Amino acid sequence: MNINTKDYILELLEKGMREDKRKIDEYRKIEIRSGIIENAEGSADVTLGDTRVLTGIKIDVGEPMPDKPDEGNLVTSAELLPLASTDYDVGPPSPEAIELARVVDRGIRSAEVIDFPSLFIEEGKVWNVFLDIYVLNYDGNLFDASYLASMTALAKCKLPKYEDGKVIREDMKKLKANNIVTSCTFAKIGNTLLLDPSGDEEYVMSGRITVANDEKKIRAIQKGHGGSFLVSEIEYALEKSFEKSKDLRNILNKNISE
Amino acid sequence: MPIAISPRNNEILLLQMDGNLTIEEAKKAIEMVKEAGKEIHKAQVRAVKEGYEKILEKYGLI
Numbered sequence: 248m249n250i251n252t253k254d255y256i257l258e259l260l261e262k263g264m265r266e267d268k269r270k271i272d273e274y275r276k277i278e279i280r281s282g283i284i285e286n287a288e289g290s291a292d293v294t295l296g297d298t299r300v301l302t303g304i305k306i307d308v309g310e311p312m313p314d315k316p317d318e319g320n321l322v323t324s325a326e327l328l329p330l331a332s333t334d335y336d337v338g339p340p341s342p343e344a345i346e347l348a349r350v351v352d353r354g355i356r357s358a359e360v361i362d363f364p365s366l367f368i369e370e371g372k373v374w375n376v377f378l379d380i381y382v383l384n385y386d387g388n389l390f391d392a393s394y395l396a397s398m399t400a401l402a403k404c405k406l407p408k409y410e411d412g413k414v415i416r417e418d419m420k421k422l423k424a425n426n427i428v429t430s431c432t433f434a435k436i437g438n439t440l441l442l443d444p445s446g447d448e449e450y451v452m453s454g455r456i457t458v459a460n461d462e463k464k465i466r467a468i469q470k471g472h473g474g475s476f477l478v479s480e481i482e483y484a485l486e487k488s489f490e491k492s493k494d495l496r497n498i499l500n501k502n503i504s505e
Numbered sequence: 506m507p508i509a510i511s512p513r514n515n516e517i518l519l520l521q522m523d524g525n526l527t528i529e530e531a532k533k534a535i536e537m538v539k540e541a542g543k544e545i546h547k548a549q550v551r552a553v554k555e556g557y558e559k560i561l562e563k564y565g566l567i
Contacts, residue, residue, distance in 0.1 A: 353523040456520070465531055468506070468522040475516035478535055485528050 256451050260439055265448070267296075272442045272487055274494070279395060279502045281403045288419070289404030293396040296445060297386035299331075302378065302396040304404050306422070308368065308414055309375035319366020319373040323352035325380040325393065332385035332446075348380060350430075350469045351393050354459035357466040358428035360401060365423065368409050376404075376422075386446040387434075390457045390469075394430040395499065402427070402503040428466050429495040430459035431488035440480055442491065456481065458488035462496070506531070508538045512546035515539055 256266060265271065275296030284290035289304035312320060325348035327335040335341070340348075355361065355378075366374040378400070380393050405419035434444035434452035441448055449455070454474025459467040465485065470476065476484075506526070509519035517535070526534070561567045 357523045357525060464525040464527055466523065466525060468520055468531075470517065470520040475511065475518050476520070477516060478539070481517055481520065481535060482532055485531055489528065 252447055253451050256447060257437065260436055260441075265441065265445075267445065269443075271439060272491065274391075274443045274491070275445070277395065277495075277498055279399050279498065281399045281502060281505075287400075288407065288416075289400040289402075289422070291396040291399035291403070293392050293399070295388060295392040295395070295443070297384060298388055298392050298446075299382075299384040300389065300392040300396045301381045301383055302393070302400045303381075304400050305377045305379070306374050306404070306407055307377070308372055308409060310371060311367075311373040315363070316370075317367045317373075318363035319361070320363070320375045321352065321356065321361055321378060322375060323348045323355070323378045323380070323397075325351070325382070327382045327385070327389075330384075331382045335382075335385070346469070346471060347382075347389055347393060350390060350457060350459070350467060351380065351397050352378075353469075354394060354428045354430060354467040355397065355401070358426045358459075358461045360398070360424050360426045360428060362423055362425055366406075372409070374406065374409075387444045387449045388432050390432045391430050391443060391495075394428065394459065395495065398424075398427055398429065398499055399502055402499070426461050427496055427499055428459055428461050429492045429499065430457050430467070431484070431491050431495075432457040433484050433487070435474055435476060435480065440483060440487075442487065456484050458484055460488055460492055506534055508535060510538050510542040512542045515542075 278294045281291045283292050284303050287303040288306045292301050325344045327344045329335050329337055382389055402424045404422040406422040407419055408415040433440040433442055433456050434448050435454040436452050455472040457469045506522035511518055
């Protein structure tokens with residue numbers, strides 16, 4: 248980004264405006280498509296402005312964790328593909344990719360979206376749910392887009408059958424998703440918190456906070472990127488997150504029920 | 506819910522949480538950290554002072 252864009256964003260913010268004419272607490276256009284990968288048990292493609300995230304869920308038989316022998320597992324991974332941004336390279340997962348996968352994983356786990364005991368098959372065998380997040384295009388706010396994509400894929404996910412030592416992927420039943428969790432991410436620029444930061448805004452921001460919640464409770468919080476927040480700013484983020492998550496849940500519910 | 510606070514200006518430097526909390530509970534936790542942060546800061550200052558006093562004493566400087 249050039250210096251002019253940075254100054255431009257800061258100048259606009261002094262007047263309470265944003266580059267794309269949004270309000271400071273307004274989301275960009277959200278579009279969700281589900282069931283787009285034929286070979287995956289669940290999948291979703293979410294665009295949030297120019298940010299585009301694809302998630303795929305694969306379910307397979309595996310061994311349970313030693314401390315939870317009668318429960319299935321969730322394995323979340325995220326990949327920031329080089330085609331998504333000039334800042335991303337091929338190679339082992341970057342700290343950003345690990346953070347993204349961890350925050351989404353924590354929210355889904357805490358909100359008890361997946362009923363892990365129901366993924367038990369027989370002794371030593373459980374269903375493992377592999378949730379893969381692929382960032383296809385980066386223009387800020389990967390967290391909220393990834394939450395939306397992951398939740399859609401999970402809500403539409405099918406569970407294979409296990410008969411006589413074989414996995415049968417025909418006439419699959421739905422995997423039960425018990426809850427809906429969404430996240431709201433804010434970028435701190437100057438003394439303002441901006442909802443759903445764009446790529447340019449994330450470049451200028453001093454700090455970032457993501458709040459994941461369901462209808463009633465906060466399920467995960469992640470402050471990232473450095474910088475510091477006033478207590479009042481954190482409280483604003485918590486309250487705004489509950490307010491805005493209603494819209495996100497409506498969008499999700501509409502797509503899930505289709 | 507680990508929270509790190511700068512006791513001089515009460516700004517939150519680190520905040521991470523998972524599980525389930527209501528807004529009120531989260532706000533209460535942050536309020537508690539404001540006070541607790543000051544106590545920990547006092548203890549840190551005390552520990553540093555005592556450490557250096559011991560060294561100064563050892564070399565007969567005080």
